[in-house]
Every structure is written in C-alpha cells, then in structure tokens.
Amino acid sequence: MSRTVYVNGEYLPEEDATISVFDRGFLFADGVYEVTxxxxxxxxxxxxHAVRLERSLGELEMPMPMSRDELLEIHRRLVAENGIEDGMVYLQVTRGAADRDFAYPPEGTRQTVVLFTQSKPGLADSPVAKAGIKVVTLPDLRWDRRDIKTVQLLYPSMGKMAAKAQGADDAWMVEEGVVTEGTSNNAYIVKGGVIVTRNLGPEILHGITRAAVLRFAREAQMKVEERAFTVEEAKAADEAFVTSATTFVTPVVEIDGVPVGQGAPGPVAQRLREIYLEESRKAAV
Structure with missing residues (x-):
C-alpha cells in the first residue's frame, strides 16, 4: 500500500509526490533535515528536534516554515495515516525552487517542506544493539559546520560504505588525531566508569539523543566528561557506544579490528539504553 507523504501543504500518495528540478536542496544541498x-x-x-530544526534553519538564514504546533500535527497525521507503530518521520526543509544561481533566491521564495514516514517494526529491540557494532576510523573530510544538520550527507554515506567494504558496520571520523563522531551518530567511550564524549562545537552535530542520554546518565549518578578523545584512547577503553535518534544507544564492540573491552556490549551502554528507552517512552507525544 502506498504511503501518504507531505509536500508543501498537501498530503499525497507517495507516487504523486514531486518537487521542482530547480529545488535548491537538489541542486545545492541547500536545506536541513530532522529524523524523529x-x-x-x-x-x-x-x-x-523542533528546536534544533529552528537553529539549523537560522544558521542558514532561513525562517521556520510553520509553527511547532503545526509541525507536530503533520507528524502525528502521517504516523496515523501510515499506521506507524515503530519507525521514523523524516522532515526536510530547503530554501525552495529558483533558477540555478549560487546567490540565494529573492526574499519571499517559497521554501520546500517534505515529510515522510518509514516503518521499522521492532525498532527498540534491534538485534544489532544486543550484539554491538564494529567500526573503523576514517579521516573527517566534511565541511566545518557539522553542527548544522544539513542534507550534505555524501561523505558520511561514503564513510558508511567504506566501513562495510572493510567488514565493519560504521565509521568513526577522525580529525587531528581525535574522534569527531560517527557517520550518523555521536561517539562515546567509557573508561574507569567515566563516560567520555566529544564536547559540543561546530565539529559535531548537537545530537538530540546525545543530550537526553547525558542528562539521564548524570541523573543516574554516572560521571560524564565532555572532551575530545583519541583513537588510541578508544581502543583502550572499557566500553564504547554511539547514540542517534534511530539507534538510541548502541554498543561498539570493535574499533579498527581491535576488540573494545571484552569485545561485547558493556554494562554502562546497556544500562543507558534501558534508561533512555524507558524515559523516552514516558515523555513521548
């Protein structure tokens, strides 16, 4: 059965959904996105996610296309109409369609707003989270404003494929000897009971799941250090894990072929995943 998607104010069957070939998201990656x-x-x-969307748009000098309440209503309607129990809602906002020009289009050009759903049954019970993932390290060759959640995802996609070519699940990107983040997630290590993750800045995405997990960790009296860490530190860690909106908290059991800790999901990552899922379900809307 066809999904219902949202395009510029209309709810449409996916096969009828179109945007202009002149859309700046298509031509320039001039847009931002969120996944809930x-x-x-x-x-x-x-x-x-709504707060970060507004921030990302602001950094690109774009307004919010609608109120937060309107966005929530669209999300809820798509979830209901597509019968999504477990899955995600993808939202993308671009600067709109205009003749191809590196200069921004005239003020008042209509933004393009697209939302669609993906069904992922058993999302919270992923076998990958139980087994843990293997990562390799790669040079971080992205632009310097990774705190803006733009649709410029070519290098992360290339990184994911490079990892798979090496028999791994994902890649951690490295800049000046320290880990920035994964291709689509924030990266963490645990050493001596201390959770270490990269401090916020333009070098990494300000993860929504990251913020929640760190808050829950501190509430559980776990010690957290927000600082850069090296690949060598990661390989010598007791545990490692990643967080993202769709993988929640997922243990990392191997880095560049080197087992992390015992080479199996560790107790800190497993406990944080339990807490995150429990608390997030309570607060879900």
Whole structure:
C-alpha cells in the first residue's frame, strides 16, 4: 500500500509526490533535515528536534516554515495515516525552487517542506544493539559546520560504505588525531566508569539523543566528561557506544579490528539504553 507523504501543504500518495528540478536542496544541498523516531505510535524527543530544526534553519538564514504546533500535527497525521507503530518521520526543509544561481533566491521564495514516514517494526529491540557494532576510523573530510544538520550527507554515506567494504558496520571520523563522531551518530567511550564524549562545537552535530542520554546518565549518578578523545584512547577503553535518534544507544564492540573491552556490549551502554528507552517512552507525544 502506498504511503501518504507531505509536500508543501498537501498530503499525497507517495507516487504523486514531486518537487521542482530547480529545488535548491537538489541542486545545492541547500536545506536541513530532522529524523524523529516513533515508538508505539508516539514521537520520541519531538521538541528537541523542533528546536534544533529552528537553529539549523537560522544558521542558514532561513525562517521556520510553520509553527511547532503545526509541525507536530503533520507528524502525528502521517504516523496515523501510515499506521506507524515503530519507525521514523523524516522532515526536510530547503530554501525552495529558483533558477540555478549560487546567490540565494529573492526574499519571499517559497521554501520546500517534505515529510515522510518509514516503518521499522521492532525498532527498540534491534538485534544489532544486543550484539554491538564494529567500526573503523576514517579521516573527517566534511565541511566545518557539522553542527548544522544539513542534507550534505555524501561523505558520511561514503564513510558508511567504506566501513562495510572493510567488514565493519560504521565509521568513526577522525580529525587531528581525535574522534569527531560517527557517520550518523555521536561517539562515546567509557573508561574507569567515566563516560567520555566529544564536547559540543561546530565539529559535531548537537545530537538530540546525545543530550537526553547525558542528562539521564548524570541523573543516574554516572560521571560524564565532555572532551575530545583519541583513537588510541578508544581502543583502550572499557566500553564504547554511539547514540542517534534511530539507534538510541548502541554498543561498539570493535574499533579498527581491535576488540573494545571484552569485545561485547558493556554494562554502562546497556544500562543507558534501558534508561533512555524507558524515559523516552514516558515523555513521548
């Protein structure tokens, strides 16, 4: 059965959904996006994603295309009409369609707003999270404003494929000897009971799941250090894990072929995943 998608104010069957070939998201990657997970038919961390969307748009000198309440209504309607129990809602906003020119189009050009759903049954019970993932390290060759959640995802996609070519699940990107983040997630290590993750700045995406997990960790009296860490530190860590909106908290069991800790998911990552899912379900909308 065809999905219902949202395009510029209309709810349409996916096969009828189109945007202009002149759209700047298509021509220049001039747009931003958010992905909100759905568990048991409810949205996880919606407010955090809405706040970050507004920030990303502001950094690109674009306005919010609608109010937060209107965005929430669209998300909820798509979840309901597509019967999503577990899955995600993808949202993309671009600067709109105009003749191809590196200069921004005239003020008042209509933005393009697209939303669609993906069903992912058993999202919270992923076997990958139980087994852990293997990562390799790659040079971070992205632009310097990774805090803006733009649709410029070619290098992360290349990194993911490079990891798979080496028999791994994902890549951690490295700049000046320290880990920035994964291709689509924030990166962490655990050493001596201390959780270490890269401090916020333009070098990494300000993850919504990251913020929630660190808050829950501190509430559980876990020690957290927000600082850069090296690849060598990561390989010598007791545990490692990643966080993202669709993978929640997922253990990392191997880095560049070197087992992390015991080479199996560790207790800190497993406990944080439990806490995150429990608390997020309570607050879901």
């Amino acid at each position: 997970s759905v568990l048991e038919g409810k949205l996880i961390d919606f407010d955090g």
